[in-house]
Amino acid sequence: MKQLICLNEHDNVAVAVTPLECGNFYSVGKRTLEVHEDIERGHKVALEPIAIDEPVVKYGQLIGTAIAKIKSGTHVHFHNVKTNLTAELQYTFEPKNLNLTLKADDSPEVQIYRRSNGEVAIRNELWIIPTVGCVNGMASMMVDEFMRRNAPLDIDGIYVFPHQFGCSQLGDDLKTTRILLQNMVKHPNAGGALVLGLGCENNQISAFKQSLGSFDEDRTRFLVCQSVADEVETGVNLLEELYEQMRCDHREAGRLSEVNFGLECGGSDGLSGVTANPLLGRASDYLIERGGTTVLTEVPEMFGAEQLLMKRCRDQETFEALVAMINGFKRYYSDNNQPIYENPSPGNKMGGITTLEDKSLGCTQKAGTSRVEAILDYGDRIDCAGLNLLNAPGNDAIATSALAACGCHMILFTTGRGTPYGGFVPTMKISTNSALSERKKHWIDFDAGRLLSDASMDELLVEFLDLLARTCSGEPVKNEINNIREMAIWKKGVTL
Secondary structure (H helix, E strand, O other), rough: OEEEEOOOOOOEEEEEOOOOOOEEEEOOOOOOOEOOEEEOOOEEEOOOOOOOOOOOEOOOOEEEEEOOOOOOOOOEEEEEOOOOOOOOOOOOOOOOOOOOOOOOOOOEEEEEEEOOOOEOOOOOOOEEEOOOHHHHHHHHHHHHHHHHHHHHOOOOOOEEEEOOOOOOOHHHHHHHHHHHHHHHHHHOOEEEEEEEEEOOOOOOOHHHOEEEEEEEEHHEEEEEHHHHHOOHHHHHHHHHHHHHHOOOOOOEEEHHHHHHEEEOOOOOOOOOOOOHHHHHHHHHHHHHHHHOOOOOHHHHHHOOOHHHHHHEEEHHHHHHHHHHHHHHHHHHHHHOOOOOOOOOOOOHOOOOOOOOOHHHHHHHHHHOOOOOEEEEEOOOOOOEEEEEOOOOOOOHHEEEEHHHHHHOEEEEEEEEOOOOOOOOOOEEEEEEEHHHHHHHEEEOOOHHHHHHHOHHHHHHHHHHHHHHHHHOOOEEEEEOOOOOOHHHHOOOOOOO
16 A cells, blocks of 8 residues: 555645655655654645745645645645635636537436436335424324334335424525425425425415426325324324335336446545545546436535536636536635634644645545536526536535535535445445445445555456445445434525
């Protein structure tokens, strides 16, 4: 295994693949470097002297500026480097020549469900979707009674997705809560959905249904708890109606490229941009070349790498939409009197990430090298194939929910520090280092840290695509095995 890796010939720092000891010599490329202090795995070490105010370069890109003299072979981190990022910027469209050439679809075969509207699904689950947090408990009681009468099930499960919103909300907050829940109702992984309201909330079921748009009336039911004497019995009867419809659904042959994948990271470390994120980038490019769709979100973790994405926009209109998304998110921070670059997190820093540029240049590698086809606002649904960028924050729960709500069937989630979190669609965890995969086997689904030891990128890509195909065909991921299925809504405004 390599102990020290330089990611680009123009870099003046390298990344420790294993802990480095003070006084030892390590090979990096064609040179040998003496290390003058202990360096933890994932952290950076200077390859040459860096003077005050000189650039610090990683991935061949600027990740910050030295604020102290840095000696060769010493630790490079937030104690001697600062970000160069500022507030809103003016951008010029300087496109790369990225013509999309589709290949014959030889992606792995999968067994998937096909819905009546032409969409595909990788799960056939029965969902209870509360319009307001007041009925979360009643929804759980309905599930308990339904399971008492019907277990074992011959569908993929029945689940409630509780939240605390739907009342005491105004304006855009109420609108986005409703839209996110409506998108869940229409998500193809839900073979049936019971929309459960209380009756006195802002998020009224009558308005919810009226603005829902086209939906499968055979697979959707609505219940206002205050309007019936026994809401549990009524709810269970409605669930059983849906269940009878769903029991007739069967998996059919398809291709992996038919599945929409969300790209996300959480609890990143200094190896995220070396192993797991580049692996997702390769997988994303592979699927898109075969007509597939991936979605990248976490806008604050594009800051510092946004211009690389802007050069990949398919046209001027897409570029302008991306500029509006980036600057709009910065304005969101400043309007709330918050620092724009309060990032990376403490866990990121412990893992070796120094500045937001450092984090973003690693995070955006999940999007590979494909052309950016569309920019989605929060609550929008996918309407074109290829690489989409989605407006949502970096918070794991909110980002995962936004990806699922836009139409992703599965979330591919890289992590260097580890997290048990799972959204309301299968959330596959890919570790950046093998130590995490070994320590948290009950969290991690795939070990991308093997790129640093016994596997090439091509070999690992084949294994990873095979795992994706098995998961889409019904094999559960760890968050499903652990029964961790959650959703979260992005709140921006006041609460009454």
